[in-house]
Amino acid sequence: MxxxxxxxxxxxxxxxxxxxxxxxxxxxxxxxxxxxxxxxxxxxxxxxxxxxxxxxxxxxxxxxxxxxxxxxxxxxxxxxxxxxxxxxxxxxxxxxxxxxxxxxxxPASSAYMALDAGADVKGGVIAAQTGTIQAGYVAENGATLVEFATPDETVAAVRNGEADAVFADKDYLAPILAESGGQFVWAGEEVQLGxxxxxxxxxxxxxxxxxxxxxxxxxxxxxxxxxxxxxxxxxxxxxx
Amino acid sequence: MFSSCAAPDTLQGLSWLLCYLTTGKHIDFYWSFLTVLTLLAVTAPTALAFGFGGAMMARSQYLALRIIGKGYTAMVRGIPDIVFFLFFVIALDQGIEWFMHQVRCPDWTDPIRNGLEFRVCPEAKVPNNSAAQLWHSVYGFVLAVITFALVFGAFAANVLYGAMQAVPREQLETAEAYGMSHGQVFRRVLVPQMWVFALPGLSNLWMILIKATPLLFLLGVQDIVYWARELGGSKTSAYAYPHPDWRLYYFLFLMVFYLAMTKVSEVVLARVQNRLSLGQATAAGEAQRRAAV
Amino acid sequence: MSCLQTVADYGLRSMGYGERLLPKTDFTLCQQFTLIGSGMLWNIYFGVLALMFGFLLANVIALAKASRFALARKPAEWFIFIFRGSPLFIQFFLAYEALVLLPRNGIEIFGMTAEVSWLSRAWAGALLVLFLNTAAYTAEIFYGALRSIPKGDLEAADAYGISGWSKFARVQWPTMLRLAWPAYTNEAIFLFHATTLVFFSGFPAFRQEGDALYYASYFVDKTFNPFVPYPIVAFYFILLTLALIGIFGIVNRRLNRHLPSNSRSKLKFRPQIIR
Structure with missing residues (x-):
């Protein structure tokens, strides 16, 4: 391709x-x-x-x-x-x-970002970008993985309720969270990957x-x- | 673009929108419409040529050529174009470089395929690694055109083959009776008369081609869909013009663009059909003759 | 692990049965064929359902477009123009972007709450788009066939005193279907081909359950080799196309069974419709 x-x-x-x-x-x-x-x-x-x-x-x-x-x-x-x-x-x-x-x-942390700090990151619907280590992690750990082609779409999926949380590099999510005006919060625990x-x-x-x-x-x-x-x-x- | 756009954070309302819509990225977006139109303009005749070749082969008196021609036209029937696009471009790219490698570096001893790596000598890279970015773009574009032309050439071959069969046999027999050779009959009688039968099918093909252009991004060309996705996605303040997810509006705009293209094409093609029917032994030609009397 | 075991584990993976995790090692040909074949089930699901519902709606729209009343004709014309005039790809994107905007908690209608969030899932949302799209293409085919019913057939019906509904049901509709069938066959083939677009459509894959292209691209992602999975998809589609031609050919023979053999319309491949 x-x-x-x-x-x-x-x-x-x-x-x-x-x-x-x-x-x-x-x-x-x-x-x-x-x-x-x-x-x-x-x-x-x-x-x-x-x-x-x-x-x-x-x-x-x-x-x-x-x-x-x-x-x-x-x-x-x-x-x-x-x-x-x-x-x-x-x-x-x-x-x-x-x-x-x-x-x-x-080695940096990957983090869950959600609309609600109590989001179920272990068993809920978690958005991640296709082919990333985060997607592999979610698929193996029991939560329902929902995959998108671009990182931007994963965040959009949480915003519109398609997914309970997005799982990605914390450094990527941090500025989005900071600018969301309180809409987004961290959920679950950070994970060290890669x-x-x-x-x-x-x-x-x-x-x-x-x-x-x-x-x-x-x-x-x-x-x-x-x-x-x-x-x-x-x-x-x-x-x- | 405008001097007033120097400090985007301070702008409001309409002036913000005006500056936003004239950023370098948006200009690239507008140019990409030209890319799509150029692709259409280049692909259509190329596909027609491929189709013409395919149809002639399918009509050939030699079995081998006939099989190739018919196999080519049958290809599009079985395989979705997208699947074809997904692996064909990379195969074509590697094929070209493999060929250049054989020509330019006959003394190269390292294996070309090393596991999954595809490695040709630097001289065989097309275009050369240090060539200007423009040439890489052009090369990518040419690969896309060839791929599109191959797929749509198969469709065109189908249409043209049908049209050649539809030309009344008596016309060809009469020409032969006048002592024309095979080639002469083909050039002077069959081909000129074929177009009126081919036009409805070719019109459809044109519409199909227009609607296939969003797939260009699969072939690695920076087309309007690529830019609409890139521009529409939500932007944080890492960008000069932060905004929420606006993809819906960008895609609505693309939709309008395509509908307009379709409408214009319909009108133009109807005129061409009218023009081609003049003096032809078809119902439409007959109707025109009566109307003129 | 034997190939049979692989089929048992992954044959229905795309529907959510069998092994939860996708293969992480080996990536044998057997695994690739099984999982991509499993994904084909979704392509068939989209194709068959869209075709069935689309067929029904297309009849209504074709009749509306042939109607003398502008109130029926205009909406039908617009519907056909919009869905035939724009790329399916864009329709998918717009549909997804629009469907996710629906309220999550459902819509209040007459005091009842209607769940709508499932519409943004591929199985419903993408099916909806494919259904409307094929309905538009099919309606145009049926409309053309409706207009080319031989005048003599209708006059004969009048002469026998057949009119109204029974004229439509016994003369017009069967003739329309017979005339439209070859073109409709091609529409069906291309509809199935178009189901591959679902993968690129913006509708996300849940629990790694996706269509044939989803698994193909999974293997490309893992093996970094596009030259095996994609041709496997192509292979499956050739089989599917041959099966379709067979089934539609049988129907075509049945539609034409009353005609003398030399005047039957043969199924011929005409690429008139594709998105």
Missing amino acids: KKLILTTALLALTAGASLAQTVRMGTEGAYPPYNFINDAGEVDGFERELGDKLCEMAQLTCEWVTTDWDGIIPNLQSGNYDTIIAGMSITDERDKVIDFTQNYIP GGVGMGLRESDTELKAKFDAGITAMKADGSLNALIKKWFGDAVALF
Whole structure:
């Protein structure tokens, strides 16, 4: 399933750009504040800023491409872009088919958000995005899973009563909850899933992986990664 | 777009709406209508050509060609177009790159298929990885056109095959009696007379094609459905113009667009049919002749 | 695990019977065929019910469109125009967006509370859209057939003193059906093909119970290989299409049984209707 949706080019480098191989960065563009398409029609968000920084450090020319979530790995395999940088949690299942860099966001909590703090998150109807670790978790734990193609639809489902709660990365839900004016509240308990968020690459692209790994290590060391996380996700999140 | 839109948070009412509707994203949305219209304009003749080829093959005197032609036309009957779209584009993409790989990198020793990975040499990437984004868009668009044309070409082949059969046999026999060759009969008699019989079917096909364009997003083209979903979804203040879920309104707008397209097409096609019927040995042609007398 | 065991576990998974969890490992061909086949049950459910209800409504609408009274004709014309003039895909989306806006607690009608929340579920909402859509397409086919009933047939009926309801039931309606049947067969085939759109329609899947494409995309998501599950869906649809052609062919023979064999209308594939 090829769902390459194309966005504006970015030349991260000016000098030597013509010699370097362009690295195409694949993202979803529908998961603020991780990645989204801003009102100018360009990819924006935490991962855009991080990706541009990493490309600059590794002296790569990077270009941003958006694609639907459910085709994001097959399209990487097929070579339509070279990296996945889309809030993708590192899991064993995914690690079997693609490679991950070290995480650039520490293992974060997934949380239930509902209209009512007493919502039944164990046995009720829980909305989650298809193909996410959260969807897998809900399916295995007895609640009724209701799946949507985009994260936005999962939240809409709770708002209109289709589902009792939505289960997603807490960092994604937090700004929605904060802006709902008291409509949404947290429900149940937070759950730790996955090994943090990392960049996905083809298993054969070891060289590229090493470059990004080095960049992330450097950013962790000088604290700039923490600063970036704070900028996009607020103060109340886990840091390195 | 407008200078007054510099600070969206301070805007209210109509001026907010005006600024909102002219954001870069909305401009992309409006352009995507052009994408859809371009796809229609390019796909229709391509599909017609595929259909013409298919119909000629189905009428061929060689069994092998006949089987290919008929098999092609039977394809659309069994398989839903969506299922076809889902895996064909990626197959076509890999097929092209595999072919380029054979041509450009004959010395490449690594396996192309490595588990699930599909890996060709960098020179065989279409378009080249460092090509401008525009070319990637164009390539995606061309793949979509080919896929659409293949599916709708099969429909067109069906229609054209029927139309070729509908041309009165006497016309062809008369032409042969005048000593025309096979090719001449085909070009000078069969094809010109066929269109009037084919037009109702082709009109339907055009309508079908219009209504199939929302499926473009399945093929990875940034089309109007993609943008309507993206723009309509609820927006938090990470965006400059936060708003609740407005997809209903965006989709209503698309609905109106499609209904208008249908209406316009109906009117135009009725005129073409009228024009084509002139002087033809059909009921409509006869009616026109009587009316003129 | 043997294949028979897999069929027993997952054969009715799409309806909510059998194993609760979908397979997490292996993803054998047998599992893929079984689960996708299980999902096909939903496609058949949508197709058969929409076709049956659509057939009934289409008769009414076709008659309304052929009516002399504008009060009956105009609504029928608009109904047909809207459902034939816009893509089914958009209709699905709009329907879902509109149906979820219905009040959750039900609607008060004459003091009684009508539950409406089930309408936003795929089994009801998507069926409703498919039903209205096929009714519009079928009505147009029936309307065309109604207008091409040979004048002689009607005059003969008049001559025999058959009129009113019995003229309609014994002459007009059977002839309309006979004339419309080949086109109606194609409508049925394309309706079944259109059921695949339900997956993309915005109606969510509950408890991982979905249609054939839902399970196909589940396997693509797990195996990262689109070249096995989707062709399996295609294979099932070819079987379904052949079955449909067989069934509709039998009906066609019955509708034409009174005619001399050389003037019977054969079922011919004409792609006149698809969404």
